[in-house]
Amino acid sequence: MDTHYIKRQTANYAALTISVLSAAFGIFFLFWILKDVFVFGFKAINIDFFTELPAPPGMEGGGLANAILGTLLITVLATAIGVPAGIMAGTYLSEYGRKSRMASVVRFTSDILVSAPSIVIGVFVYALLVKPLGGFSAIAGAVALAIIMLPVVVRTSERC
Amino acid sequence: MDSKRYDSARIGDAVFKGTAWFFAASVIALMALIFAVLLKESWLSINAFGLGFIWTSTWDPVAMQFGALPSIYGTIVSSAIAIVIAVPISIGIAIFLTEMAPKRLKGPIGAAIELLASIPSIIYGMWGLFIFAPFLSEHVEPFLIDYLGFIPLFTGAPLGIGMLPAGFILAIMIIPFISSVSRDIFQMVPPMLKESGYGVGATKWEVIRKIVLPYTRSGVIGAVILGLGRALGETMAVTFLIGNAQEIHASLLEPATSISATLANEFTEAVEDLYLSSLVELGLILFVITFVVLGLAKLLISRFSYQGGKF
Numbered sequence: 171m172d173t174h175y176i177k178r179q180t181a182n183y184a185a186l187t188i189s190v191l192s193a194a195f196g197i198f199f200l201f202w203i204l205k206d207v208f209v210f211g212f213k214a215i216n217i218d219f220f221t222e223l224p225a226p227p228g229m230e231g232g233g234l235a236n237a238i239l240g241t242l243l244i245t246v247l248a249t250a251i252g253v254p255a256g257i258m259a260g261t262y263l264s265e266y267g268r269k270s271r272m273a274s275v276v277r278f279t280s281d282i283l284v285s286a287p288s289i290v291i292g293v294f295v296y297a298l299l300v301k302p303l304g305g306f307s308a309i310a311g312a313v314a315l316a317i318i319m320l321p322v323v324v325r326t327s328e329r330c
Numbered sequence: 331m332d333s334k335r336y337d338s339a340r341i342g343d344a345v346f347k348g349t350a351w352f353f354a355a356s357v358i359a360l361m362a363l364i365f366a367v368l369l370k371e372s373w374l375s376i377n378a379f380g381l382g383f384i385w386t387s388t389w390d391p392v393a394m395q396f397g398a399l400p401s402i403y404g405t406i407v408s409s410a411i412a413i414v415i416a417v418p419i420s421i422g423i424a425i426f427l428t429e430m431a432p433k434r435l436k437g438p439i440g441a442a443i444e445l446l447a448s449i450p451s452i453i454y455g456m457w458g459l460f461i462f463a464p465f466l467s468e469h470v471e472p473f474l475i476d477y478l479g480f481i482p483l484f485t486g487a488p489l490g491i492g493m494l495p496a497g498f499i500l501a502i503m504i505i506p507f508i509s510s511v512s513r514d515i516f517q518m519v520p521p522m523l524k525e526s527g528y529g530v531g532a533t534k535w536e537v538i539r540k541i542v543l544p545y546t547r548s549g550v551i552g553a554v555i556l557g558l559g560r561a562l563g564e565t566m567a568v569t570f571l572i573g574n575a576q577e578i579h580a581s582l583l584e585p586a587t588s589i590s591a592t593l594a595n596e597f598t599e600a601v602e603d604l605y606l607s608s609l610v611e612l613g614l615i616l617f618v619i620t621f622v623v624l625g626l627a628k629l630l631i632s633r634f635s636y637q638g639g640k641f
Contacts, residue, residue: 182533189430192422196443196509199502203449203457210460255353262350276354279361282624285556286364286617287563289590293597293613294364297371317360324357 240308247312248319255316256323263328277328280321291317364617372611374604383611389576391596396608398615400576404493404588405616408568409561411497411582412504417554419501420508425538427509428516440513447506455570458499463490463571471583482580489573494582496572500564504557511553515546548630555627562620565590589616 218233225232259276267273295314300306375383379396386397427440467490478484486492519542527537543550573585574595589612600606 178533178536182535185425185535185538186430188418189422189426192419193426193431193439193443195419196423196446196502196505197439200442200446203453206457206461207453255356258350258353259357262347262354266347266350267354272351272354276357278628279358281628282621283357283361285559285563285620285624287565287590287620289563289565289593290364290368290613290617290620293371293593293610294367296597297367297610298363320357320360 244308244311244315247308248315251312252316252319253323256320257327259320259324260327263324276324280324283317283321284325286318288314288318365614368610368614368617372607372614374607375611378604379608383608384615387576387578389592391600391602391605394602394604396605398589398608398612400578401587401589401592401612402615402619403578404572404586405562405590405619407582407586408493408497408500408572408588409558411494412500412561413554413558415498415501416504416508416557420505420553420557421512421550423505423509424512424516425542427513429534429538429542440510443506444510445506446502447510451503451564451566454499454503454567458495458567459491459570462499463495466490466495474583483582486579486581486583489583489585491571491573491585492581492583493572493579493586496568496586496588497582499567499571500561503564503567504560507560508553508557511556512546512550515549515553516542519545551630552627555623555630559620559624559627562623563590563616565594569594589613 220233220238221235222233223236224234259280263273263276267276291314295310295317299310299313303310375396379386383396383398384402385399386395387399388395388397389400390396423443427436427443431439467488471488471490474484475486475488523541523545524537527541532540568588569591572588572591574587574591575585576587576592577584579586593609593613593616596605597609600609
């Protein structure tokens with residue numbers, strides 16, 4: 171008489187245990203990665219790291235000032251291009267377009283662009299800006315980042 | 331006076347509307363432009379190799395022979411591994427966060443899982459190569475080869491890099507996306523539905539399986555496809571871990587490659603036009619794959635979406 175009840179209880183506890191283990195799995199990897207990043211990172215961090223240029227291979231010292239500045243510059247440029255454009259498009263979707271055909275196409279397109287692999291965007295900007303202009307540039311990098319940001323900004327600003 | 335002010339406000343509004351329309355249209359134009367530019371740049375390779383590009387498995391930059399099969403195979407298999415590992419774990423996490431965790435723990439644990447999504451992919455790649463790969467090759471893969479070696483999937487040398495490690499890291503990367511979207515959807519299940527389940531004596535698992543999951547099915551499928559989309563296009567972590575060999579092996583422990591890994595490794599080396607063009611065609615194929623997967627997902631979601639009471 172009780173076997174049915176026991177079976178249901180067992181299934182219940184098994185499923186709940188698996189859920190707890192899943193959460194533990196995620197947290198375990200988070201802390202493992204963070205621990206290693208800090209342990210290895212702290213050894214290399216000092217004032218020079220932020221203010222010096224990279225040393226030639228084999229030399230001691232040096233820093234990543236150029237890379238840090240480049241990250242800042244490209245991010246600022248990309249935000250300046252991508253955010254206004256995205257907010258305007260998002261405003262169109264929520265205020266003017268709403269249920270029009272145009273708006274649904276824009277929504278569909280930005281949902282697909284959100285998941286467009288970043289390397290494909292890179293290849294696109296390479297063909298569009300790097301090859302014709304004859305060299306890599308911060309502008310090209312910023313444009314690529316702006317394209318990656320655009321659909322996210324569009325969909326988020328529509329929702330708010 | 332009043333009508334003048336009214337007019338200028340109307341003009342301002344029209345200009346604003348026009349600008350908003352322009353930027354909305356530019357999203358569509360951008361998509362079309364990406365397709366057009368990729369197609370134009372890969373024309374040379376499309377002419378040279380035709381459709382055979384997709385199922386040829388030689389990739390030989392010296393002899394100028396290019397085939398995309400190893401890359402396409404690697405992209406699909408590594409993403410499939412990631413989905414198989416990540417989906418059950420993510421749904422487990424979402425269930426834990428919505429149905430089981432005490433209120434005080436919900437916030438911190440949810441935030442910790444979401445933090446996994448904010449780790450840059452290059453960190454996953456470096457961590458995977460320097461810490462996870464040696465760990466796998468010393469402690470996990472020899473065990474797999476000894477005990478599961480009779481399955482062709484687990485043969486070869488314990489290198490620590492290859493299809494399985496890449497798929498595993500991909501899984502960790504997409505878990506936060508699938509689990510946080512699923513958690514948000516699980517929270518939208520009306521409490522009345524769950525309470526009526528408990529009211530007739532259902533266990534927690536029965537409520538989850540027979541009420542929560544059916545009610546949220548389309549949303550969870552959407553979350554999984556979102557994760558799949560990320561896994562297909564993920565570049566740096568895969569490039570570090572997959573081994574970058576233009577080969578196809580049955581074994582998941584052998585080095586392989588993926589479309590994004592091939593692009594990341596070879597794009598700056600490609601000086602000949604045909605080489606570069608073949609790489610762009612690979613990018614085009616990847617774009618088409620993600621386009622099709624996401625299009626399918628949208629179709630599925632609209633077909634299976636919840637229609638009051640029927641599930």
